Amino acid sequence: MKLSLLASYSSLATIxxxxxxxxDFSLVGFGKDNPIGxxxxxxxxxxxTVDTVDALKSAVADDTPRIVYAKGTFNLTGRLxxxxxxxxxxxxxxxxxxxxGITVKDKTNVIIRNLAIRKILDNDGITxxxxxxxxxxxxxFSSDLSNGPDFYDGQxxxxxxxxxxxxxxxxxxxxxxxxxxGNSDALRDVDTGHLHITYHHNYWRNEGTRGPAGRFxxxxxxxxxxxDFLYQAIHSRSDNQxxxxxxxxxxxxxxALSTYGLVxxxxxxxxxxxxxxxxxxxxxxxxxxxxxxxxxxxxQVGNFTRVPYKYKLxxxxxxxxxxxxxxxxxxxx
Numbered sequence: 001m002k003l004s005l006l007a008s009y010s011s012l013a014t015i016x017x018x019x020x021x022x023x024d025f026s027l028v029g030f031g032k033d034n035p036i037g038x039x040x041x042x043x044x045x046x047x048x049t050v051d052t053v054d055a056l057k058s059a060v061a062d063d064t065p066r067i068v069y070a071k072g073t074f075n076l077t078g079r080l081x082x083x084x085x086x087x088x089x090x091x092x093x094x095x096x097x098x099x100x101g102i103t104v105k106d107k108t109n110v111i112i113r114n115l116a117i118r119k120i121l122d123n124d125g126i127t128x129x130x131x132x133x134x135x136x137x138x139x140x141f142s143s144d145l146s147n148g149p150d151f152y153d154g155q156x157x158x159x160x161x162x163x164x165x166x167x168x169x170x171x172x173x174x175x176x177x178x179x180x181x182g183n184s185d186a187l188r189d190v191d192t193g194h195l196h197i198t199y200h201h202n203y204w205r206n207e208g209t210r211g212p213a214g215r216f217x218x219x220x221x222x223x224x225x226x227x228d229f230l231y232q233a234i235h236s237r238s239d240n241q242x243x244x245x246x247x248x249x250x251x252x253x254x255x256a257l258s259t260y261g262l263v264x265x266x267x268x269x270x271x272x273x274x275x276x277x278x279x280x281x282x283x284x285x286x287x288x289x290x291x292x293x294x295x296x297x298x299x300q301v302g303n304f305t306r307v308p309y310k311y312k313l314x315x316x317x318x319x320x321x322x323x324x325x326x327x328x329x330x331x332x333x
Contacts, residue, residue, distance in 0.1 A: 045067060060086050105128075135165075137332075184215075214236055223322075285298075
């Protein structure tokens with residue numbers, strides 16, 4: 001398929017007949033249905049393909065609508081700042097982002113797909129800050145666990161009043177702290193009323209914590225697969241609300257869902273001497289989850305029991321197969 005045929009928004013969702021069985025790769029959730037409007041990225045702008053760091057930085061820097069295909073490996077020496085109205089998509093089987101990560105700050109309407117974001121040392125793999133309407137889809141995030149919990153930062157952190165975001169079909173693996181929503185309990189006034197995020201059909205494997213961990217917001221977490229999540233998978237704290245449904249937990253995952261203030265057990269990798277104490281959050285259970293052998297600790301049930309958008313749950317018994325078939329790189333071509 002020629003790149004010129006991929007410029008339309010409809011084609012970004014992949015030809016349905018090419019999807020693995022049971023997989024719908026169209027945009028769903030808060031990134032689509034919200035008071036501002038759907039995330040369309042670079043729709044309406046030109047399509048360009050880049051294969052050097054300088055060309056990549058230039059193509060995504062401004063706020064003009066543009067669809068940018070990244071081809072090859074990009075060893076970034078500084079953060080890649082993405083402007084508004086951009087679709088950044090790894091060409092072919094996916095593009096590699098190494099050394100430094102991606103920042104989307106004070107922007108709106110951004111799509112990031114089909115990137116391999118590995119061993120980022122300067123901050124998170126992706127940091128979304130004070131930004132609305134983002135779709136993070138079909139990427140792969142990884143590092144290692146051998147260097148300890150504080151050697152790398154987050155894989156995809158969403159902070160500072162960011163809003164109306166969908167995180168879907170990503171493969172998160174081999175990392176300590178995955179996805180943090182709201183990065184400080186001192187930012188209550190900034191974050192309250194924001195941080196509406198949908199996490200669905202993501203594959204988390206061999207992770208430490210934060211799949212996700214949230215403060216002050218609302219996260220709809222459905223049809224994700226958690227495999228060997230070493231400590232705490234879904235954590236709601238500091239007045240945060242999660243709606244958790246249709247997720248599957250496998251392997252040696254210790255704690256599937258918690259809302260209590262002590263983040264993880266005392267043998268956890270957290271370096272805080274007090275165990276990172278915060279006030280409890282809220283959890284709400286929708287459609288049935290498969291907790292496996294993991295435990296759940298819900299100290300407060302909240303009122304976030306429905307979402308203002310349509311979505312179709314994958315049957316619980318099919319979640320593991322569907323997520324493994326559909327998540328990660330080289331799926332949207």
